Amino acid sequence: MNEKSLKILEFNKIKEKLKKYANTSAGKDLIEALTPYNNIYEVKKHLQETSEALKLLIFRGNPPFEGVYDVRQGIEMAEKGFVLMPGQILKIGAVLRAARRFQKYISTKEDEEHFKIIEDICAGIIVLKDLENRVFMSIESEEKISDKASSVLYNIRKSLQDKNASVRDKVNSFIRAYSPYLQDNLYTMRGDRYVLPVKAENKSSVPGLVHDQSSSGATLYIEPMGLVNLNNEIKELRLKEKAEIDRILAELSGEIYENINAVKINADIIWELDFIFAKAKFGSELNATIPKVNEEGLVDIIEGRHPLINKKAVVPMDVHIGRDFTCLVITGPNTGGKTVALKTIGILHIMALCGLMIPARENSMVGFFTEIFADIGDEQSIEQNLSTFSSHMSNIVNIIKESDKKSLVLFDELGAGTDPTEGAALAVSILENLKSRGCTIVATTHYSELKVYALKSQGVENASVEFDVETLKPTYRLMIGVPGKSNAFEISKRLGLPEFIIEDARKNIASEALRFEDLIQSLQEKRSKAENYAREAEVLKNEAAKIKYKYEEKANKLQNIKDKSIIEARREAKEILRQSKEEADKILKDMRELEKMGYTSSARHRLEENRKKLKDKLEKTEEELYSTKTEDGEKIESVKEGQEVFIPSLNQKVLVLSKPDNKGELQVQAGIMKISVNLKDLRACKGGLKDKKKKVKREAKLNLRDVSTSVDLRGMDSLEAIYTTDKYLDDAYLGGLKEVTIIHGKGTGVLRNSITDMLKHHSHVKNYRLGEYGEGGTGVTLVELK
Numbered sequence: 001m002n003e004k005s006l007k008i009l010e011f012n013k014i015k016e017k018l019k020k021y022a023n024t025s026a027g028k029d030l031i032e033a034l035t036p037y038n039n040i041y042e043v044k045k046h047l048q049e050t051s052e053a054l055k056l057l058i059f060r061g062n063p064p065f066e067g068v069y070d071v072r073q074g075i076e077m078a079e080k081g082f083v084l085m086p087g088q089i090l091k092i093g094a095v096l097r098a099a100r101r102f103q104k105y106i107s108t109k110e111d112e113e114h115f116k117i118i119e120d121i122c123a124g125i126i127v128l129k130d131l132e133n134r135v136f137m138s139i140e141s142e143e144k145i146s147d148k149a150s151s152v153l154y155n156i157r158k159s160l161q162d163k164n165a166s167v168r169d170k171v172n173s174f175i176r177a178y179s180p181y182l183q184d185n186l187y188t189m190r191g192d193r194y195v196l197p198v199k200a201e202n203k204s205s206v207p208g209l210v211h212d213q214s215s216s217g218a219t220l221y222i223e224p225m226g227l228v229n230l231n232n233e234i235k236e237l238r239l240k241e242k243a244e245i246d247r248i249l250a251e252l253s254g255e256i257y258e259n260i261n262a263v264k265i266n267a268d269i270i271w272e273l274d275f276i277f278a279k280a281k282f283g284s285e286l287n288a289t290i291p292k293v294n295e296e297g298l299v300d301i302i303e304g305r306h307p308l309i310n311k312k313a314v315v316p317m318d319v320h321i322g323r324d325f326t327c328l329v330i331t332g333p334n335t336g337g338k339t340v341a342l343k344t345i346g347i348l349h350i351m352a353l354c355g356l357m358i359p360a361r362e363n364s365m366v367g368f369f370t371e372i373f374a375d376i377g378d379e380q381s382i383e384q385n386l387s388t389f390s391s392h393m394s395n396i397v398n399i400i401k402e403s404d405k406k407s408l409v410l411f412d413e414l415g416a417g418t419d420p421t422e423g424a425a426l427a428v429s430i431l432e433n434l435k436s437r438g439c440t441i442v443a444t445t446h447y448s449e450l451k452v453y454a455l456k457s458q459g460v461e462n463a464s465v466e467f468d469v470e471t472l473k474p475t476y477r478l479m480i481g482v483p484g485k486s487n488a489f490e491i492s493k494r495l496g497l498p499e500f501i502i503e504d505a506r507k508n509i510a511s512e513a514l515r516f517e518d519l520i521q522s523l524q525e526k527r528s529k530a531e532n533y534a535r536e537a538e539v540l541k542n543e544a545a546k547i548k549y550k551y552e553e554k555a556n557k558l559q560n561i562k563d564k565s566i567i568e569a570r571r572e573a574k575e576i577l578r579q580s581k582e583e584a585d586k587i588l589k590d591m592r593e594l595e596k597m598g599y600t601s602s603a604r605h606r607l608e609e610n611r612k613k614l615k616d617k618l619e620k621t622e623e624e625l626y627s628t629k630t631e632d633g634e635k636i637e638s639v640k641e642g643q644e645v646f647i648p649s650l651n652q653k654v655l656v657l658s659k660p661d662n663k664g665e666l667q668v669q670a671g672i673m674k675i676s677v678n679l680k681d682l683r684a685c686k687g688g689l690k691d692k693k694k695k696v697k698r699e700a701k702l703n704l705r706d707v708s709t710s711v712d713l714r715g716m717d718s719l720e721a722i723y724t725t726d727k728y729l730d731d732a733y734l735g736g737l738k739e740v741t742i743i744h745g746k747g748t749g750v751l752r753n754s755i756t757d758m759l760k761h762h763s764h765v766k767n768y769r770l771g772e773y774g775e776g777g778t779g780v781t782l783v784e785l786k
Contacts, residue, residue: 037354042355043353050276051357056106063102068270073088086141090139094773096131102269102273126266128266135252137149149245156241156244163230167227167234188221191211192231193235196208196221200218206224209222210222297322297406298365298367301318302360304360319480322367325461326440329443329444329451329462330463332465338412338444339444345408349408367408368406371404371407373402373410375414377413396411408441410443411442412443428449636679639660642656643655643656644656657674710780711725711741712743713745713755718754721751740783743780744781746778756781765784
C-alpha cells in the first residue's frame with residue numbers, strides 16, 4: 001500500500017500508540033514495520049490471532065513476559081562464537097524461560113476453548129530446560145556469578161573469605177601496634193591490598209610498601225611488610241576467581257552457541273507473541289472489535305470511532321457502501337466533520353487490513369482493498385490557491401493511473417481551489433471515471449452540482465454531516481441518503497448579519513437553487529424525526545422481546561416441571577406395582593409349597609382364583625396410575641370471578657380472573673402467571689391440596705471484585721504484615737486469581753520468614769516460592785492459589 005496514504009491517514013500515530021503495549025524493542029520493531037497485508041487470508045489470520053490473544057488476556061491474565069528483554073545483539077554475538085557478558089547470558093535465559101512458560105500458558109484441556117493460531121505459533125518453541133537451569137544457577141545478576149556455578153569457584157571464594165578474615169585480624173593488630181604513627185585508627189584498600197594511613201613524618205617508623213598518598217601529601221598509605229605475603233595470596237586467589245568466571249562464561253556461551261538455532265527460534269516466537277499481545281491490549285483499550293472482511297468491496301461500519309480522538313469526545317459514525325452504491329458524496333458546512341468522517345473510514349480500513357481490532361460495534365464489515373488512495377488536505381486552515389489546486393490535481397492524476405476495482409479512494413473537497421463551475425465539472429468527471437472502473441469512492445464537497453449528480457446518477461449516493469443551526473455547532477452524525485445544506489444564511493443570521501443583506505443575497509440566487517436548498521432542509525428534518533421514531537420503536541421492540549422471552553421461559557419451565565412430575569409419578573407407580581407383583585408371586589409360591597405338603601386341589605383352585613383377582617386388581621390400578629386423566633372434584637358448569645378452582649392437568653389450584661366467553665375460554669391466575677384455559681378443563685375444589693415441600697434454590701453469591709495481583713508489605717511489622725496478607729489471600733481467592741505476588745523486600749529476612757511460616761498452613765495456598773531474576777528476587781514471594 002502506498003506510503004503517502006498511510007501518512008495522510010496518520011497510521012504512524014496509531015503505531016506509536018500500539019508500541020506502548022509492547023514489552024521489548026524487538027516487538028516494537030515489528031510494529032514499526034507493520035503495513036496492510038496483501039491477501040485476505042493473511043488479514044483474517046492476523047485478526048483471528050489478535051482475537052485469540054484478547055481472550056487469553058481475559059481468561060488467563062497477562063502472558064509470561066516477565067524479565068524478557070531484547071537479546072538480538074547477544075544472540076548475534078553468540079552465533080559468531082563470542083564469549084557473552086553475564087547480563088547477556090541472563091537475558092537469553094529469561095527468553096528461554098518465557099518461551100517454556102508460554103507453552104503452559106496456552107495449554108488447554110479437552111473441555112476448554114482452543115486458540116488454534118497462537119497454539120500453532122507456540123508449537124515451534126523448543127524447550128531448553130537444562131540450559132535455562134544452568135544459566136539461572138550460574139548467574140545471579142548482571143554483575144555477579146553465583147557460587148553454585150562450579151565447585152572450583154565455590155572453593156576459591158571460600159579461601160578468599162578465610163584469607164580476608166586473616167588479613168583483617170592482622171591489620172587490626174598492626175593498627176594497635178602503630179597507632180601513634182597513624183592519621184586514623186583504621187585500615188583502607190588500595191588496589192585490592194590492605195594498607196594503613198601513616199603520617200608522612202612517621203614514614204620510617206612503619207616499614208612497608210608505599211601504595212598511595214593523600215592530595216595534601218600529609219598521609220601515606222603503606223602496606224606493612226607483614227601483610228605483603230597475605231595480600232599476595234589474596235591477589236592470586238582473585239586472579240584464579242576471574243579465570244574461573246571467564247571459564248564459566250565461555251562454557252555457557254558455548255552451550256548457547258551449540259543450541260543457537262533453537263535459541264533464535266524461541267526468541268523470534270517471543271517477539272512475535274509480544275507483537276500479537278500488544279495488538280490485543282491496544283484493542284482492549286479502545287474497546288474495539290474484530291471486523292468482518294470481504295472481497296466484494298462491501299463496507300458496513302457500525303458506530304465507528306476515530307482512534308486518535310478522545311473516547312469521551314468522539315461521536316460514533318455509521319456508514320455503508322457497496323450494496324446499492326459504490327460512490328458516496330458527503331456535503332455540508334465547514335467544521336461539520338466531513339474530513340473526520342473521511343479519515344475515520346480510511347484509518348479503520350488500514351487498521352483492519354493490518355490485523356488490528358477497530359473501534360466499532362460487533363458485526364462491522366470492511367472491504368479488502370489492495371490500495372487505499374487519499375487526497376486529503378488541511379483546507380480548513382490553509383487558504384487555497386493555484387499551487388494548492390495543482391498539488392491536489394497531481395495527486396488525483398496519480399490516483400486515476402493506479403486505481404482499480406480493488407481500490408478505496410478518498411477525496412476531501414474534490415475540485416476545490418479553482419473556479420467553482422470548472423471545479424464542479426472536473427469533480428463530476430473524475431468521480432464518473434473512477435466509478436466506471438469499479439472503485440469504491442468517498443468524496444466530500446461544497447458544490448451543489450455534486451449533490452445533483454449524486455441524486456441523478458446510478459450507484460452514487462448523497463450523505464451529509466448533521467449541523468445544529470440553533471447552537472451553530474456540528475453534531476458530527478453522518479446521515480446517508482440526505483445531501484448536506486450549507487446553512488450559510490442561517491449561520492450568518494444567527495451571528496448578527498442584518499436581515500436586509502441576507503434577503504439581498506437570497507434574491508441573487510436562482511429560485512431553483514433556493515428550492516433545492518429548502519428541499520434539503522425539509523429532508524433533513526424528516527430524516528431526523530424518522531430516526532428518532534425508529535430509535536423509540538427499536539427500544540420498545542427490544543423491551544417487548546425481553547418480556548416475551550421472559551414469559552416463554554417461565555412457560556417452558558412450568559411445562560418441564562409438569563412433565564417431570566408425571567414421569568416421576570409413573571416411575572414410582574411402576575416401582576410400587578413391580579414390588580406388589582413380586583410379593584404376590586412369592587405368596588402364591590409359598591402356598592404351592594404348602595399344597596405339596598398336604599393341601600387339596602380345591603384349595604389350589606381357590607388360590608388360583610385369588611391370584612387372578614389380585615392380578616386383575618393390580619392391572620386396573622396400573623391402568624389408572626398411568627392414565628393422564630387426574631380428576632379432583634366434579635366438573636364445573638359455570639364460574640365467577642375470584643372463584644378458586646382446580647386444573648387436573650397442572651395439578652394446581654388457580655384463581656378465576658374472567659368469565660368464560662362463547663367458546664368457554666377464560667383467564668386464570670396460576671402463581672405469578674396468567675394463563676387461558678377452557679371451562680371443561682376445570683374441576684371444583686374438594687379441599688386444600690396436600691402440602692408440598694418447597695425446594696429452595698440456593699445460589700452461591702460470590703463478591704467478585706477487581707483484586708490486584710500483588711500486595712506490598714514493606715514498612716510493616718510482622719503482625720500487621722501477616723494480617724494484611726491473610727486478608728489479601730482471601731480476596732484474591734474469591735476474585736478467582738491463580739497466582740499472586742507478595743512484596744516483602746529483602747532487608748534482614750524477618751518479614752520474609754514470617755510470611756513463609758504463615759503460607760505453610762494457609763488454606764488457600766497451593767504452592768509458593770521466592771521470586772527469580774526479573775521477578776523481584778528474594779524480595780518477593782510468588783504464591784499459587786488453589
